[in-house]
Amino acid sequence: MPDQYKTSSYDVSFKIDGVQEPVTITANHGENILELARKANVAIDAPCSGNGSCGKCRVRLIGGSVYSKISRHITDFDFDKGWRLACESYVEGPSKFFVPDIAQAYKSRLRVTDMTSEREMRIFDKLLRELRETGITRHSGYFSAKLELAPPSLDDTMPDNERLNRSVQAITGKSDVSIRYSLLRRLPDILRENDWKVRCMLMEDRGGIRILDLMPQDDDEIMCGLAVDIGTTTVSVLLVDLESGKILSKGSSGNGQIRFGADVINRIIEQQKNGGVEKLRYAVVHETLLPIIHKLCDDTGTKMERIYRTVVAGNTTMTHLLLGVNANYLRTEPYVPTFFKIDPLFTREVGIDLSPGSRMTLCPNIGSYVGGDITSGTLASMIWNKQELSLFVDLGTNGEIVFGNSEFLMSCACSAGPAFEGGDIKCGMRATDGAIESCVIDPETLEPEISIFGDIAEKPVGLCGSGIIDVIAELYRTGAINGKGKFVRESPRIVRNEEYNTAKYILAFPKESATYREVYIDETDIDNFIRTKGAIFSAIRTLTMQLGFSPTDIEKVYVAGGIGSGLNVRNSICIGMFPDLPEERFEYIGNSSLSGAYSVLTSAAAEDKMFELSRAMTYIELSTQAGYMDEFVAACFLPHTDETLFPNILAD
Amino acid sequence: MPDQYKTSSYDVSFKIDGVQEPVTITANHGENILELARKANVAIDAPCSGNGSCGKCRVRLIGGSVYSKISRHITDFDFDKGWRLACESYVEGPSKFFVPDIAQAYKSRLRVTDMTSEREMRIFDKLLRELRETGITRHSGYFSAKLELAPPSLDDTMPDNERLNRSVQAITGKSDVSIRYSLLRRLPDILRENDWKVRCMLMEDRGGIRILDLMPQDDDEIMCGLAVDIGTTTVSVLLVDLESGKILSKGSSGNGQIRFGADVINRIIEQQKNGGVEKLRYAVVHETLLPIIHKLCDDTGTKMERIYRTVVAGNTTMTHLLLGVNANYLRTEPYVPTFFKIDPLFTREVGIDLSPGSRMTLCPNIGSYVGGDITSGTLASMIWNKQELSLFVDLGTNGEIVFGNSEFLMSCACSAGPAFEGGDIKCGMRATDGAIESCVIDPETLEPEISIFGDIAEKPVGLCGSGIIDVIAELYRTGAINGKGKFVRESPRIVRNEEYNTAKYILAFPKESATYREVYIDETDIDNFIRTKGAIFSAIRTLTMQLGFSPTDIEKVYVAGGIGSGLNVRNSICIGMFPDLPEERFEYIGNSSLSGAYSVLTSAAAEDKMFELSRAMTYIELSTQAGYMDEFVAACFLPHTDETLFPNILAD
DSSP: OGGGGGOOOOEEEEEEOOSSSEEEEEETTBBHHHHHHHHOOOOOTTOSSSSSSOOOOOOEEEEEEEOOOOOTTOOOHHHHHEEEEEGEEEEEEEEEEEEOOOGGSSSSOEEEEEOOOHHHHHHHHHHHHHHTTOOOOOSSSSSEEEEOOOOBBTOOOOHHHHHHHHHHHHOOOOOOOOEEEEHHHHHHHHHHHTTEEEEEEEETTTTEEEEEEEEEEEEEOOOEEEEEEEESSSEEEEETTTTTTTEEEEEEEEEGGGGOOSSSHHHHHTTSSSTTHHHHHHHIIIIIHHHHHHHHHHHHOOOGGGEEEOOOOOOHHHHHHHHHHHHHHHSSSTOSSSSSSOOOOOGGGGTOOTTOEEEEEOOOOOOOTTTTHHHHHHHTTTGGGGGEEEEEEEEESEEEEEEEEEOOEEEEEOOOOGGTTTTTSTOOSSSTTTEEEEEEEEETTTOOOESSSSSOSSSSOOOHHHHHHHHHHHHTTTTBBOOTBOOSSSOOEEEETTTTEEEEEEEOOGGSTTTOOOEEEEEHHHHHHHHHHHHHHHHHHHHHHHHTOOOOOEEEEEEESEEEEEEHHHHHHHHHHSOOOGGGGEEOOOOOOHHHHHHHOOOOHHHHHHHHHHOOOEEEEEGGSSSHHHHHHHHHHSSSSSSGHHHHHOOO | EEEGGTEEEEEEEETTTTSOOOEEEEHHHHTTTHHHHTTTTOOOOOTOOOSSOOOOOOEEEEEEEEEEOTTSSOHHHHTTTTTEEEEEEEEEEEEEEOOOOOGGTTSSOEESSSSHHHHHHHHHHHHHHHHHHOOOOOOOSSEEEEEOOOOOOBBBBOOOHHHHHHHHHHHHHSEEEEEEHHHHHHHHHHHTTTTTTTEEEEEEEEEEEEEEEEEEEEEOOOOOEEEEEOOOOOOEEEEEEEEOOOEEEEEEEGGGGGGOOHHHHHHHHHHSSHHHHHHHHHIIIIIIIIIHHHHHHHHHHHOOEEEEEEEEOOOOHHHHHHHHHHOGGGTTTOOOOOOOOOOOOGGGGGGGOOOOEEEEEOOOBTTBBBBBBHHHHHHHHHHOOSOOOOOEEEEEESEEEEEEOSOOOEEEOOOGGGGTTTSSTTTBBOOSSTTEEEEEEOTTTTEEEEEEESSOOSSSOOOHHHHOOOOOOOOHHTBBBBBOOOOOOOOTEEEEETTTTTTEEEOOOOOGTSSOOOOOEEHHHHHHHHHHOOOHHHHHHHHHHHHTOOOOOOOOEEESSTTTTOOOOOHHTTSSSSSSSSSSGGEEEHHHHHHHHHHHHHOOOHHHHHHHHHHHEOOOGGGGGGTHHHHHHHHHSOSSSSSSGGGGHHHH
């Protein structure tokens, strides 16, 4: 561009779908539109973090002008209507853009339910029962007590704090009682205003008792805690009664960091930029966690200051970003985290203002790519308590696998990418309202029969993980695609693009879709997914064979994660993601990271067990395992280059 | 006043001596000038907290008009010149006042010395030697270590915090190593920027090690600590090298709370007003402690964030006000404190920003009127290690007494008032530059021969505690006053005021004084002081007799406190303040509260000993002791109504 333009600056506005006021920012000539949107804190979906490959950062020019590169993701028709890829567009004058609400795709609207679904509750109940059977009872160590102190007199001038301590000692039998400073400051007035009758919120800690709060004696509000799963894509929170263990409410929403990239690698790259650590921390704490917590509190009439403990499970990158710790060294050789486990923090130190003495426990990470969500999930899977050889597979934004039983536990991560939660797939989305969660394709006509997630949506928005598996399995089964994932049949639903030498299968034409945009899967998507499923299968092979077993020795497979309960096991085997085992050996255990965090929140013994598991678990770095790459390449085929590994499926 | 004036408001300005810009505040008709000054944060000396009795809150009207009550403290001559008592004056129009710098009296200018005086150093050295002889060695538990970590590699991907912990474990032999959150956030970058070579600031804590700070390996700055004595009148601070125990600098200044009253009772009354708790806390933390700490740091080139620990000794009220804990219940029956001892705090929680993990230890209080300064002072007196029956007397703003030996320790407080530090005495002041610290009066001419504290002043400003004792003793010895403290001789230096039926002795006529104001002592002052010394003597009698001893059984008397090293023991006995014991049994041990805090700062064993002493010490509430009031009344005479108690003095 000519030099004289370089210092020019213009106003660029973003009009976000559903938001009244546009956001305006001053930009220099030549600035990138996606970068600009991030600077202005405007959320644009960009799973590939702006390298032009995913095609999701579509914005529509509604005024002014912009310089954009030509992209295969924007049709001529759409281009004429103003659609551009933000990551491939650059400021060349004052301009105004329409930005689709990314809630439609990843960042689904904040969802709060009074209770988790019936299916989820069954999972929780089963877990608690199984834990109890191993001797791990529900005892959080948090409890309240109503006390009546003897008022002081001239003959008894014991200080207020000692008077209270003695009363707590008397009911708990513990001699080491302590009170935090901010409560000490209020102590003399609280005691006297309530005529020496108080309700005391207490916590067991290292054999002693901490006084967390003091209330009037007739106070009856619930002592609450939070179980939190910080997923790369989705953040889920349970509001729990710490004394009874009852789940009061559940909320979840997309992780606000999504606009900085769909997977952990892109997030780390983004946080490496100037101010990035704080930006990523802010996105998950202030834009994601706090809104969920506020909503949970509002819906149940709970005050934030009645929350006394938080247990967080997240992968190694997510926990680093949550704490504002530079995660860059996780991404660069030799891939070293800053921490696996840390002492409990005060939640206010990470910017979450609950009860002033409220603490946060992080579920311990065990490897750079096997985090606290897997430690917590392994606890919830109960495989550590069984003799049978089990596999625990968490299919979230990444895939992590634990293999073992009561004797040993081995874990690894596979770079599966975010496809299970809809990332890297053009019409991919989370298992939320409007997602195609399962699909059957007519072998003759190739017409699809789909079912859609949620009670609200009648038309599809996109495809979630289980839907993608079904579509690929059906396309393969019907012979529409070959083992390499290329289209080999013709149909009105199969459309070829000669220019880019690719083809797609249309699940919903614009008029059939909720957003009036085609819902489809193309060969690039299928190829991405084949690599994802190949990563999972080769990881399972490598992990089991490492110990002299074969995948067919696995007696039980526990599947967890964002892929959703709609997972079709037969189809998963059919595409060669899971080993060819009888279907009854598979069990879906929901969000095991969250249910593990919940059991730690409500049981000190479960917490001890989780830390014990984290010490006992062996972590294998797949990339350094001899033979792994060959396994992976062999698995990048439908179902596998070695068909003898899938005798039952192929016999169908 | 007429109703129509009640809503009028005017500008009232205060021009403080030595300060360029006047402070202006809008006042309503009828508002009290002293209250107004406090609202405007203008320091006016008012030891009696505004009840008109002390006569110290003199301000000079230099413009406008004011309504003032007539006071015996303002002569007609001074009244004509505009002098008024602020506490007895009320707004009646726009007005402007000149306010003398109260630094002249109590709030002496901030003093920092490179080192404590030679005399003080001898006291410190003796204390450390004596402590060492009892097995209490100098080992603060704070130390630094230079570490070189093995850099991570693909074969060794241990997390950063564990890598550091192992290195600390290796040099300390302790397995429980922890790091604070704010340091964890910086950890990955610090380690890599310094090529895995760091200097580590460490602290022993409950059998484990806390990592307090990380620096480049070539860092050689000192790990500092603060020993603080928060007196009602004076605040003193030592900046100390935590590793060597070396005193780097000493600073002291008047307690900024002084404008809210000279003694603890008036301060508590003031903090009971709206916003008072915060006002008093602010005055001691932000207006007193922080300026001293800043000055100490500036003078020694120390950064605030290199201070890792603070030990504070103060009386029960001072520690409550420091922490912002409502002290009102100390003043009202049944006189109950909020705490005696508390767990260490983070200094930032009380508003002092040192190293982020820096903690504050409070020396424990043992009674509502026997505080941490006495626990700390008792430790420093060493009476707990001796067989001989000893008395430890701290003559500060109040008088506290400990009687005992290695077998037992008994303590009490006497409501001596602030006279030892110049309070309640019209020309009283602290033992600082310009104070008359000793005095001899010619028996014939009654002309005084005075000596003045400090190297600077040639002319006197006022009288400090030791000077007051000398003057009263000499006036009594020369027959100028009788046993009741009334003047019974005539002299050009004795001036009677017929109107108020009182008389005064002039130590310096205006031309002989540094401030061109008379330095004198009058019958009210003498009466105040007789009650003060009577309180001390009767407390000593009651305490010793309680255990079947007599004051003459006391084998050693350790005198500490603000009264200063100029104390004349013979004169103190002569006026009946101390029992009639041989002079050689008395020893002045300086600011024992500060030296106790210093030994706790530099020795974990001394800290343990102090807490042990606080548990062992018995506290006696004098006001509830039968016979105490009779003892007190009998002691309010020179030297005592029972002359047989002072055989040696009277034989002189």
